[in-house]
Amino acid sequence: MAEVLVVVEHLEGAPKKVTFEMLTAARALGEPSAVVFGAPGTADKLTEKLGEFGAQKVYVAESDDITGYLVAPKAEVLASLVERTQPAAVLLASSSEGKEVAGRLAIKIGSGIITGATEVAADGTATQVIFAGAVIVKSKVRTGTPIITVTPNAVTPVPAPATPQTEAVEVAVSDNAKLARVVDRKVESAGSRPELSEASIVVSGGRGVGSADNFSVIEGLADSLGAAVGASRAATDSGFYPHQFQVGQTGKTVSPQLYMAIGISGAIQHRAGMQTSKTIVAVNKDEEAPIFELADFGVVGDLFKVVPDATEQIKARKG
């Protein structure tokens, strides 16, 4: 069976859930081989976990050149791995960086590329959801090695324990791949809450929340459910909540089990980031708000009454 290269998504050696989702998807196409990029010492922290989800091999590409320059070194290493291993496909996360690495790799190896796949079939057919969730498309790469980026939270990760072989990959980054230097990296963490794009529950607040202080109402509900907090662009633009929590077309795309939109009208650009959520709940005082069109359950009412009350009741149920 051919190998399938899966580019591991991690934050300083902590694997992201999408990595396991990609390893699961890869198993339909062939034998998953994880590719770890990072500073020296990164792969050690990851290998066991990658094995749990079926990685047969782990290619370790560790070098300060990988972390010190933007995108291009990864594409270069991947291009040589593709040439050597002739994989059935290359899977990457559909993050900004994942897509950019995929894009450069496509040019280097002369392959086609599909981004934002929610599903990958055994024959390489990828499913995408486009136009703010309105249309489902099935596409296939027909030139070269298929390069597919996978949307986080779309595939259900399924363990398939294996003991991966690790193999160090020589990282010889050319000068051409060292043109953009990463001189600093700042993590703005979500604190103790789960990461937005991975969370199984997301509670988002919009302009209706009214102020940064009032966002404690949203955070309270989120914490009672163990959820991540999101925000509409009106909320982030108004400074109610930091920009990295914005959900929507120009923010993050989330696809949780439960999405709660509180004081959010449901503009199409917001929907673009949350429409594929399994269950959608809305609280809005305007009964005509478009968010109700996609809500499985909607409460027409004042969020400042409904949300704190619901938070208390949830806490009480959970004991």
Next chain:
Amino acid sequence: MNIVVLVKQVPDSGSERALRDSDKTVDRESASLVINEMDEYAIEEALQLRDAQGGEVTILTMGPDRATETIRKALSMGPDRAVHISDEALHGACAPQTSLVLAKALEQLEWDLVISGAESTDGRVSVMPAMLAERLNVPQLTGARKLTVDGAKLTIERQTEDGYEIVEAEGKAIVSVWDTINEPRYPSFKGIMQAKSKPVETKSLADLGISPDEVGLANATSEVLEFSPRPPKGAGVKVTDEGDGAQKLVEFLASQKIV
């Protein structure tokens, strides 16, 4: 400083969008077509740099004849001129092909900086700036929420999933920007009038030295096999809060086994 801004015409993300049954490409005829929203931020960034440092701003668009409307709209914000690549053979081009065409066009222009939006609202593929940097062998400074130009040195704050990165480079570069970078200006009446007489140069594939069998739907590197509307969600339940809204909400969550 001479800057080229990449501008794409897209179906309005605020209205109904569709694919065509005939060839599974984006339906542009029935859609209301607009400038890709993110590109307005790219234009604004370019204009601010030009106004501070001198030089020219050129709009570069690949698209059918109808894209002229979008080019005029872009010019009305203040850029100096435009290049429009239009050729029947480009219909249905995939991302790698589009990057080939734009790269060839950029090779024929004089520039210090290329600025584009970080993604388009139709495909949301977000690979074009990276592909161009790869083809043109220039630094990729993508996903910027802030751009600083200090002589030949360029520095960006790059938005990432986990926070941000400071990335720097020298010389000619490709920059892509998010909508957090600035507040685009509205075209003035004068700007709209002036846009009508600004030079727009149209180029064909032949002008770029690209053969028609390298591009277009028939030669695309990926293919849409089928598409369908996403099944509409069954109508949900809507309750009006009369003091019991929270309770009903929690009961719903319980029925979904969430609490």
